[in-house]
Amino acid sequence: MGRKKKSRVPSDDGEEEEGLQNENHGKLSEEKSLYELLGVEKTATQQEIKKAYHKLALQLHPDKNPDDEEAKEKFQQLQKVISILGDEEKRALYDQTGCVDDADLAGEVVQNLHEYFRAVYKKVTEADIEEFAANYRGSDSEKNDLFDLYKKCKGNMHRLFCSMICSDPKLDSHRFRDMIDEEIAAGRCI
Incomplete structure (x- = not known):
């Protein structure tokens, strides 16, 4: 894999923008955030994200690099980046979890998800379950x-007990049985 270097990419307005590039169009780094891969800030607007994507896509497109397998792979990874950052819901999930998809759930990502859910949802204890059951029975x-x-x-009472919490x-x-018989005797539809 080629050494990483920062490259300056001229923008439409004449200014130069920084974007991450690898020599010989190497793989997009899995260690970098998706924002860093596009060369934009996390606070970037959808328009800024699309602009950065289009610039990189033009450079990496397989038609411009017909014999370069690494460029082709990097272009495919770029498609994945824009599919996440270009979709508001996927982007929000990525921002919360740092997770790209199920294949990426390993190590630190799993720990981050665990910490996130612990912060959002309280830990359920046996005492909580017993309290819920006591309040639920007869309600x-x-x-x-x-x-x-x-x-x-x-x-079918066997099936009923399999489903009844x-x-x-x-x-x-x-x-x-007494509750059901009462309901039937009262003429309510069961």
Whole structure:
């Protein structure tokens, strides 16, 4: 792989812009951010990103480098960069996680994702689950879920227990049967 050097690329307005280039059009560095690869700031607008992309694409296009496999590979990687930074949702996800796609989930990226989700979502403990189950049992939510599942499972209690949260056939079968019988006796549709 060729040595990295900064190159100056003339812009449309006559000024020179810095962009990362490798000698002989080497691979885009996986260690650099996508913004650095395009030679733009993280705060760049979509217009600035597209402008930087077009300049690099013109330099690296396979038609301009017909016998250069590295240029072809770098051009393909450039397509991946613009597919992420050119899409607002993908860009926002990249900005939050630093992750490009599932193939990149390794090492530090996994750790970063873990830290991100720990910051966003509280750790669930057994005590939290027990508290939820205690509040859920006998609640209107449980009754609604029971009746919905009873309909979906067409009365098959084995299937119902497989789908019903916070339930145990040994503990809840009589209680559930009583609730269902009550609903049927009251003439409500089950």
